[in-house]
Amino acid sequence: MATEDIEDRTEHYRTGHYVVRYGRAGYLGRFAGPVGVFGRAARVVVRSTIGVQLGQVLSAVKSPSLPLSGSIVRPATPQDELLDARLAQHRPTALEACRRRLREARIEATLIDAEFTLDATTLCFYFLEDPPPAATDDLLPELGTVYRAAAGIESFAELLETGCGPGCGTDEATGCGSGACAVCVVARACPSNSPSH
Numbered sequence: 001m002a003t004e005d006i007e008d009r010t011e012h013y014r015t016g017h018y019v020v021r022y023g024r025a026g027y028l029g030r031f032a033g034p035v036g037v038f039g040r041a042a043r044v045v046v047r048s049t050i051g052v053q054l055g056q057v058l059s060a061v062k063s064p065s066l067p068l069s070g071s072i073v074r075p076a077t078p079q080d081e082l083l084d085a086r087l088a089q090h091r092p093t094a095l096e097a098c099r100r101r102l103r104e105a106r107i108e109a110t111l112i113d114a115e116f117t118l119d120a121t122t123l124c125f126y127f128l129e130d131p132p133p134a135a136t137d138d139l140l141p142e143l144g145t146v147y148r149a150a151a152g153i154e155s156f157a158e159l160l161e162t163g164c165g166p167g168c169g170t171d172e173a174t175g176c177g178s179g180a181c182a183v184c185v186v187a188r189a190c191p192s193n194s195p196s197h
Helices: 003-013 078-088 091-104 133-151 153-162 182-189
Strands: 015-022 027-034 043-047 052-061 068-075 111-116 123-127
Touching: 015 043, 015 068, 027 043, 027 052, 043 078, 052 078, 078 111, 091 111, 091 133, 123 133, 133 153
Parallel strands: 027 068
Antiparallel strands: 015 027, 015 052, 043 052, 043 068, 111 123
16 A cells, blocks of 8 residues: 555544534634544534534634634534424524513523524523523523423423334334424435435
């Protein structure tokens, strides 16, 4: 095997760095990933300090100046995009439920947005100003419960794990019958389930 062939193969496995915009707030960070794999505007799944999130590569970095924010897990798939859209589907309703709870508790804090990580394990709230310490200790866990209920996240998480019944994601599905549950929708988007495959 020629030396340059070995160098070509090892180039793919070397770690490089990329500037990635990630999260609803549009954070910028430097993420480690394989050299030369991700081009500008590539959609990726990253593991940040918050958790697993979708991001977009802005550029490769030769001399890193930003602190390391995490690593690129893999390229984003259509299923990742669908999952992210489903997690955000009821965001306006859930945000309003949380704002109502803040008003009821007479907490003066302006909640401007919220987002789940892609695996739905972490919920981040974005406030215009820091909420009072009492709200952070006592009310934020309650806001999480309010948000999850209003957004239907618990039932969605259950569907991701169990599906709508036998054959979920296939033409033979007998559970939801509509083929519209989250698992069926993701399965239909999967290239391996399309008629041409």
